[in-house]
Amino acid sequence: MKTNVILVPLFGIPGSGKGTIISTLKKLSATNADIQVVSVEMGSHFRKLAQDDECIRQIVDSGNLLSDSTANETFQKLIQEVAANVLFGQELKNKVVILIDGYPRAKNQGENFLAFIRSKNLEVAPVFLELDEEISIQRSRIRRICPQCGATFSIKEHTTCPKCQKKGRRRPDDHSMAHRIAVFNDETLPVIKEARQSFQHQISVESNDLRTAALEIWAFFQNL
Protein backbone atom coordinates (compact mmCIF):
# COMPACT_ATOMS: atom_id res chain seq x y z
CA MET A 1 0.00 0.00 0.00
CA LYS A 2 1.34 3.41 -0.92
CA THR A 3 0.64 6.26 1.45
CA ASN A 4 -0.14 9.59 -0.14
CA VAL A 5 1.39 12.48 1.82
CA ILE A 6 -0.08 15.93 1.25
CA LEU A 7 1.17 19.19 2.74
CA VAL A 8 -1.63 21.61 3.53
CA PRO A 9 -0.55 25.12 4.51
CA LEU A 10 -3.39 26.97 6.24
CA PHE A 11 -3.44 30.62 5.25
CA GLY A 12 -5.60 33.14 7.05
CA ILE A 13 -5.58 36.42 8.92
CA PRO A 14 -4.65 36.25 12.65
CA GLY A 15 -7.77 35.17 14.51
CA SER A 16 -9.21 33.25 11.57
CA GLY A 17 -9.39 30.11 13.71
CA LYS A 18 -6.53 28.00 12.37
CA GLY A 19 -5.86 26.35 15.74
CA THR A 20 -9.51 25.41 16.26
CA ILE A 21 -9.78 24.07 12.73
CA ILE A 22 -6.65 21.96 13.20
CA SER A 23 -8.00 20.36 16.37
CA THR A 24 -11.39 19.69 14.74
CA LEU A 25 -9.71 18.05 11.72
CA LYS A 26 -7.56 15.90 14.01
CA LYS A 27 -10.66 14.73 15.86
CA LEU A 28 -12.30 13.82 12.55
CA SER A 29 -9.21 11.90 11.48
CA ALA A 30 -9.04 9.97 14.77
CA THR A 31 -12.18 8.03 13.84
CA ASN A 32 -11.47 7.79 10.12
CA ALA A 33 -9.68 4.80 8.62
CA ASP A 34 -8.50 6.55 5.48
CA ILE A 35 -7.10 9.97 6.40
CA GLN A 36 -4.51 10.77 9.04
CA VAL A 37 -4.15 14.43 10.03
CA VAL A 38 -0.99 15.72 11.74
CA SER A 39 0.26 19.27 12.11
CA VAL A 40 3.23 21.60 12.19
CA GLU A 41 2.21 24.58 14.34
CA MET A 42 4.84 27.28 14.24
CA GLY A 43 3.02 29.76 16.48
CA SER A 44 2.44 27.41 19.38
CA HIS A 45 6.01 26.11 19.03
CA PHE A 46 7.41 29.65 19.37
CA ARG A 47 5.00 30.53 22.20
CA LYS A 48 6.38 27.52 24.08
CA LEU A 49 10.00 28.57 23.41
CA ALA A 50 9.10 32.11 24.48
CA GLN A 51 8.49 30.92 28.04
CA ASP A 52 12.26 30.44 28.48
CA ASP A 53 13.65 32.76 25.85
CA GLU A 54 13.22 36.47 26.48
CA CYS A 55 14.36 37.38 22.99
CA ILE A 56 11.76 35.18 21.28
CA ARG A 57 9.11 36.28 23.79
CA GLN A 58 9.53 39.94 22.89
CA ILE A 59 9.16 39.26 19.18
CA VAL A 60 6.16 36.94 19.59
CA ASP A 61 4.33 39.25 22.01
CA SER A 62 4.92 42.29 19.80
CA GLY A 63 3.21 40.56 16.88
CA ASN A 64 6.28 40.89 14.65
CA LEU A 65 7.59 38.01 12.59
CA LEU A 66 10.64 36.04 13.61
CA SER A 67 13.54 36.27 11.17
CA ASP A 68 13.22 34.33 7.93
CA SER A 69 16.20 32.14 8.81
CA THR A 70 14.67 31.20 12.18
CA ALA A 71 11.31 30.48 10.54
CA ASN A 72 12.87 28.44 7.71
CA GLU A 73 15.08 26.35 10.00
CA THR A 74 12.28 25.75 12.49
CA PHE A 75 9.88 24.67 9.77
CA GLN A 76 12.35 22.11 8.41
CA LYS A 77 13.04 20.78 11.87
CA LEU A 78 9.36 20.48 12.84
CA ILE A 79 8.25 18.89 9.60
CA GLN A 80 11.00 16.28 9.86
CA GLU A 81 9.89 15.45 13.39
CA VAL A 82 6.26 15.13 12.29
CA ALA A 83 7.19 12.98 9.29
CA ALA A 84 9.33 10.70 11.49
CA ASN A 85 6.47 10.32 13.98
CA VAL A 86 4.07 9.41 11.20
CA LEU A 87 6.44 6.85 9.69
CA PHE A 88 7.09 5.22 13.04
CA GLY A 89 3.42 5.34 13.99
CA GLN A 90 1.66 2.04 14.28
CA GLU A 91 -0.98 2.52 11.63
CA LEU A 92 -0.23 4.23 8.39
CA LYS A 93 -3.43 5.32 6.69
CA ASN A 94 -3.92 5.78 2.92
CA LYS A 95 -3.66 9.53 3.11
CA VAL A 96 -1.52 11.57 5.48
CA VAL A 97 -2.35 15.27 5.63
CA ILE A 98 0.29 17.48 7.23
CA LEU A 99 -1.36 20.76 8.21
CA ILE A 100 1.00 23.73 8.42
CA ASP A 101 0.06 26.71 10.55
CA GLY A 102 2.19 29.84 10.54
CA TYR A 103 4.48 29.14 7.59
CA PRO A 104 5.33 30.54 5.09
CA ARG A 105 4.57 34.05 6.34
CA ALA A 106 6.88 36.23 4.24
CA LYS A 107 8.29 36.30 0.72
CA ASN A 108 11.63 34.68 1.53
CA GLN A 109 9.87 31.95 3.50
CA GLY A 110 7.57 31.32 0.53
CA GLU A 111 10.58 30.82 -1.74
CA ASN A 112 12.22 28.54 0.80
CA PHE A 113 9.01 26.53 1.13
CA LEU A 114 8.73 26.08 -2.65
CA ALA A 115 12.35 24.93 -2.86
CA PHE A 116 11.72 22.47 -0.03
CA ILE A 117 8.64 20.87 -1.56
CA ARG A 118 10.28 20.67 -4.99
CA SER A 119 13.36 19.00 -3.57
CA LYS A 120 11.18 16.40 -1.82
CA ASN A 121 8.68 16.20 -4.65
CA LEU A 122 5.79 16.72 -2.24
CA GLU A 123 2.18 17.33 -3.03
CA VAL A 124 0.78 20.63 -1.72
CA ALA A 125 -2.88 21.67 -1.41
CA PRO A 126 -3.30 24.98 0.42
CA VAL A 127 -6.37 26.08 2.35
CA PHE A 128 -7.29 29.78 2.40
CA LEU A 129 -9.45 30.93 5.31
CA GLU A 130 -11.52 34.01 4.60
CA LEU A 131 -12.49 36.28 7.48
CA ASP A 132 -13.30 39.93 7.93
CA GLU A 133 -10.68 41.92 9.88
CA GLU A 134 -13.34 43.19 12.28
CA ILE A 135 -14.47 39.69 13.18
CA SER A 136 -10.92 38.48 13.71
CA ILE A 137 -10.32 41.37 16.14
CA GLN A 138 -13.55 40.62 18.04
CA ARG A 139 -12.62 36.95 18.18
CA SER A 140 -9.18 37.70 19.67
CA ARG A 141 -10.84 39.80 22.42
CA ILE A 142 -12.82 36.84 23.74
CA ARG A 143 -10.04 34.30 23.25
CA ARG A 144 -8.28 32.99 26.36
CA ILE A 145 -5.34 30.65 26.83
CA CYS A 146 -5.05 28.29 29.81
CA PRO A 147 -1.92 28.99 31.91
CA GLN A 148 -1.77 25.32 32.91
CA CYS A 149 -2.36 23.22 29.79
CA GLY A 150 -2.11 25.83 27.03
CA ALA A 151 -5.57 25.10 25.64
CA THR A 152 -7.29 27.93 23.81
CA PHE A 153 -10.96 28.66 24.44
CA SER A 154 -13.53 31.39 23.97
CA ILE A 155 -15.08 33.05 27.04
CA LYS A 156 -18.32 33.00 25.07
CA GLU A 157 -18.38 29.21 25.51
CA HIS A 158 -16.35 28.58 28.68
CA THR A 159 -15.69 30.73 31.73
CA THR A 160 -12.64 28.61 32.64
CA CYS A 161 -10.43 26.09 30.80
CA PRO A 162 -12.66 23.18 29.71
CA LYS A 163 -9.84 20.71 30.48
CA CYS A 164 -8.48 21.84 33.85
CA GLN A 165 -10.87 24.57 34.99
CA LYS A 166 -8.12 27.16 35.36
CA LYS A 167 -8.97 30.77 34.69
CA GLY A 168 -7.66 31.71 31.26
CA ARG A 169 -5.68 34.77 30.29
CA ARG A 170 -5.36 36.67 27.06
CA ARG A 171 -2.67 35.51 24.71
CA PRO A 172 0.01 38.22 24.94
CA ASP A 173 0.13 38.66 21.18
CA ASP A 174 -3.65 39.22 21.09
CA HIS A 175 -2.96 42.64 22.63
CA SER A 176 -1.09 43.54 19.45
CA MET A 177 -3.81 42.27 17.12
CA ALA A 178 -4.04 45.43 14.99
CA HIS A 179 -0.29 45.29 14.43
CA ARG A 180 -0.39 41.57 13.62
CA ILE A 181 -3.04 42.25 10.98
CA ALA A 182 -0.89 45.03 9.50
CA VAL A 183 2.10 42.67 9.37
CA PHE A 184 -0.12 40.02 7.78
CA ASN A 185 -1.27 42.47 5.09
CA ASP A 186 2.29 43.63 4.36
CA GLU A 187 4.22 40.37 4.59
CA THR A 188 1.87 37.43 4.18
CA LEU A 189 -0.72 38.62 1.64
CA PRO A 190 1.86 38.62 -1.19
CA VAL A 191 2.75 35.01 -0.27
CA ILE A 192 -0.95 34.10 -0.38
CA LYS A 193 -1.40 35.69 -3.81
CA GLU A 194 1.56 33.67 -5.05
CA ALA A 195 0.22 30.45 -3.50
CA ARG A 196 -3.19 30.93 -5.11
CA GLN A 197 -1.47 30.86 -8.49
CA SER A 198 0.98 28.07 -7.76
CA PHE A 199 -1.09 25.07 -6.73
CA GLN A 200 -3.70 23.19 -8.66
CA HIS A 201 -5.47 21.74 -5.64
CA GLN A 202 -6.65 24.42 -3.22
CA ILE A 203 -9.74 25.58 -1.39
CA SER A 204 -11.04 28.88 -0.01
CA VAL A 205 -13.31 28.62 3.01
CA GLU A 206 -15.33 31.19 4.96
CA SER A 207 -14.15 30.92 8.54
CA ASN A 208 -17.03 32.68 10.25
CA ASP A 209 -18.37 29.38 11.51
CA LEU A 210 -15.36 27.22 12.33
CA ARG A 211 -17.22 23.92 12.56
CA THR A 212 -18.66 24.37 9.06
CA ALA A 213 -15.25 25.50 7.80
CA ALA A 214 -13.58 22.38 9.21
CA LEU A 215 -16.18 20.12 7.59
CA GLU A 216 -15.67 21.79 4.22
CA ILE A 217 -11.92 21.29 4.53
CA TRP A 218 -12.46 17.67 5.52
CA ALA A 219 -14.55 17.09 2.37
CA PHE A 220 -11.71 18.69 0.38
CA PHE A 221 -9.25 16.17 1.92
CA GLN A 222 -11.52 13.29 0.97
CA ASN A 223 -11.40 14.37 -2.66
CA LEU A 224 -7.64 14.89 -2.84
Ligand SMILES: [Zn+2]
Ligand atom coordinates in the same frame (compact mmCIF):
# COMPACT_ATOMS: atom_id res chain seq x y z
ZN1 LIG B 1 -6.21 23.93 30.87
